[in-house]
Amino acid sequence: MGSGTSTSATAWPFFRVLGNTKLKLLAVFLTVSTILLLTLYSSRGLSEDIAPGAKDEFTNEKDYWTWETSTRFQKPKHENDSDDTGNLQNATCDAFPSDMLSRIQIILKTSATEDPKRVDTHMASVTRCISNLLVISDKETELHGHRVHDILADLPPSARNQTPEFEAYEALQRGESNIDGAAGWKLDRFKFLPMVERAKKVNPGAEWYIFLETDTYFVWDNLFRMLEQFDPLFPLYMGSPAPGRDIGDGKVNWFAYGGSGFVLSRAAVDILVAREVGEYGQFIGPSISERYMQVVKDDCCGDSVLGFALYEKGIELSGMWPMFNAHPLDSIPFGDEHHWCQPAISMHKSQLGDMTGLADWEDERDRTKPLLYADLVDYHRLGQLSERKGWDNGAWGGIIEQPDTLPQHGSLEACRQACHDRDWCMSYTYDTAGVCVFVRSLRLGAKSKLEIAEQFTAGWDNDKIQSWRVNNTCEKPMWMKPSLTRIF
Numbered sequence: 001m002g003s004g005t006s007t008s009a010t011a012w013p014f015f016r017v018l019g020n021t022k023l024k025l026l027a028v029f030l031t032v033s034t035i036l037l038l039t040l041y042s043s044r045g046l047s048e049d050i051a052p053g054a055k056d057e058f059t060n061e062k063d064y065w066t067w068e069t070s071t072r073f074q075k076p077k078h079e080n081d082s083d084d085t086g087n088l089q090n091a092t093c094d095a096f097p098s099d100m101l102s103r104i105q106i107i108l109k110t111s112a113t114e115d116p117k118r119v120d121t122h123m124a125s126v127t128r129c130i131s132n133l134l135v136i137s138d139k140e141t142e143l144h145g146h147r148v149h150d151i152l153a154d155l156p157p158s159a160r161n162q163t164p165e166f167e168a169y170e171a172l173q174r175g176e177s178n179i180d181g182a183a184g185w186k187l188d189r190f191k192f193l194p195m196v197e198r199a200k201k202v203n204p205g206a207e208w209y210i211f212l213e214t215d216t217y218f219v220w221d222n223l224f225r226m227l228e229q230f231d232p233l234f235p236l237y238m239g240s241p242a243p244g245r246d247i248g249d250g251k252v253n254w255f256a257y258g259g260s261g262f263v264l265s266r267a268a269v270d271i272l273v274a275r276e277v278g279e280y281g282q283f284i285g286p287s288i289s290e291r292y293m294q295v296v297k298d299d300c301c302g303d304s305v306l307g308f309a310l311y312e313k314g315i316e317l318s319g320m321w322p323m324f325n326a327h328p329l330d331s332i333p334f335g336d337e338h339h340w341c342q343p344a345i346s347m348h349k350s351q352l353g354d355m356t357g358l359a360d361w362e363d364e365r366d367r368t369k370p371l372l373y374a375d376l377v378d379y380h381r382l383g384q385l386s387e388r389k390g391w392d393n394g395a396w397g398g399i400i401e402q403p404d405t406l407p408q409h410g411s412l413e414a415c416r417q418a419c420h421d422r423d424w425c426m427s428y429t430y431d432t433a434g435v436c437v438f439v440r441s442l443r444l445g446a447k448s449k450l451e452i453a454e455q456f457t458a459g460w461d462n463d464k465i466q467s468w469r470v471n472n473t474c475e476k477p478m479w480m481k482p483s484l485t486r487i488f
Contacts, residue, residue, distance in 0.1 A: 255307020
């Protein structure tokens with residue numbers, strides 16, 4: 001019996017002090033039972049030998065936490081201020097939990113080639129209350145009272161001189177204004193590693209570092225609620241997962257998609273930027289930006305390289321999708337298993353109108369509970385919308401039933417009725433080319449392309465949407481656990 005015999009032998013001194021035969025038998029039974037259980041779980045544990053479903057049933061595990069969280073936002077002090085003197089924004093920022101910024105550093109990445117309207121809108125809505133906002137770009141300037149850091153200046157000149165993409169960078173420094181967005185995008189991938197290093201230098205005492213872009217919308221209340229549940233001294237890297245670099249054996253490294261925003265804990269940043277030092281305390285090892293310069297040149301995307309650098313440092317991504325979301329607000333498929341009772345933390349490719357509209361709408365809602373995807377349906381007014389011409393609900397994920405001779409493909413009226421007759425159809429789009437598209441989820445959709453706008457008309461089955469919402473209320477928020485397989 002091997003190790004079991006050895007363990008039993010060590011128990012005999014204990015047996016000698018027992019004066020009762022029944023107690024001896026009970027002790028033997030408990031000892032043997034313990035040995036068997038330890039042997040079983042040490043050899044198998046809760047391992048891959050147990051099917052995932054059986055494991056969940058055995059451990060009563062779920063794919064989410066039902067934390068009881070509290071908002072850090074306050075009620076505005078000037079709720080009735082609505083003049084043009086800035087009091088309305090002051091009221092908004094009075095409610096913002098500025099004390100959190102002593103522990104959280106927020107970093108906004110932009111470019112001198114980016115549309116100024118987008119930058120201005122973002123800084124007047126999503127990041128309007130972030131007093132310590134760190135804005136990084138490819139040219140030194142100032143925006144809305146914030147210094148804009150030229151992050152690429154931190155790279156060694158020798159490295160920049162050997163990289164064709166930096167011709168556009170040098171042109172920006174000379175004040176040339178004919179640099180197109182494509183050139184700016186090619187430079188963008190070189191910013192990710194330097195911006196982490198700069199964030200650490202600017203705010204070395206931060207517990208959390210939050211990175212976002214000018215088309216990223218963040219629900220700060222939900223983000224702060226979530227971060228309160230984690231230890232910043234644990235190396236954490238959180239965001240919406242995307243497949244990245246090949247790491248061998250047919251596997252890829254997963255990284256946090258930059259457009260959805262991502263989070264690094266203090267411990268993760270410390271590990272990433274750590275450098276080798278000499279006997280006098282001088283740095284003798286390269287910075288993380290220098291070390292991965294060639295990798296960045298060979299890759300398309302800086303967020304991919306950042307994820308790879310963290311992986312090589314032993315820090316793997318905590319995939320927090322769908323709370324960190326790559327969908328824009330207008331194409332979120334509300335009502336599916338991933339976009340209903342989950343808190344919404346971020347959205348990508350947000351329209352300018354939604355940046356300001358959603359920020360204002362958030363300020364008006366009761367923040368007693370976290371903002372769920374189910375709540376965002378009210379922002380869209382889904383269930384109360386009229387048909388729209390030049391609109392497309394089924395740009396992706398739509399269902400076109402075959403053959404194309406089916407009655408619903410013959411007219412808008414037939415398409416509308418066919419959707420109404422299917423209990424799963426929540427909205428529809430009719431193309432006068434002879435195509436009827438059904439949509440299962442509660443989705444707003446967006447304007448169709450201008451050149452074909454006259455062909456499209458979209459509508460929603462409002463009665464069905466309202467009924468579905470009544471029958472699918474959320475008892476508790478589903479704070480999703482990290483996963484790299486949830487979306488597949």
